[in-house]
Amino acid sequence: MYRVFLSHSFKDGSIADQLHAYLEASSGIAPPVGPLAKTIEVFLSEYDLAPRPNLDQGILAELNRADLFLLLLSEEASKSAYVNQEIGVAIHRGIERLVVALQPVTPPGMITRDNYIRLYENPQLWSASLKQHIDALASKKARNEAIGVVAAVVGLLWLLSGKNK
Secondary structure (H helix, E strand, O other), rough: EEEEEEOOOOHHHHHHHHHHHHHHHHHOOOOOOOOOOOOOEOOOEEEEEOOOOOHHHHHHHHHOOOOOOEEEEEEEHHHOOOHHHHHHHHHHOOOOOEEOOOOOOOOHHHHHHOOHHHHHHHHHHHHHHHHHHHHHHHHHHHHHHHHHHHHHHHHHHHHHHHOOO
């Protein structure tokens, strides 16, 4: 499972909704079948967290699970206290980051060094470009997990063979 944390200003909610729906609907990742099949799970606070007093804890828990921090950057997002805190947590935790700029806005803080898609330059290509980027990251994670499984199996077989004495 490849987990995407979608960070945005609530003023950009309709775009976040569209992106969430698109990514969830097209979540098949190569390889499409078998034990290594992967899908994309997109966290969007409006859908995945019920309003509650410990909303901050829920957001932190989702950031801890995330493989990708996807920022919808707009003027409103760059001014949002929540978005800026989410950026800080993603950087601190070393989460892979991707910025999708909805407007020509300078990204806040250290997020300026991250992967950057300028949606405002060519809005027609947003879905293909973004999906291609996320698929590549998810496939990389799947390959790394497969290598880990193979290494564990080889290690176990070596231990069981008694040749380690």
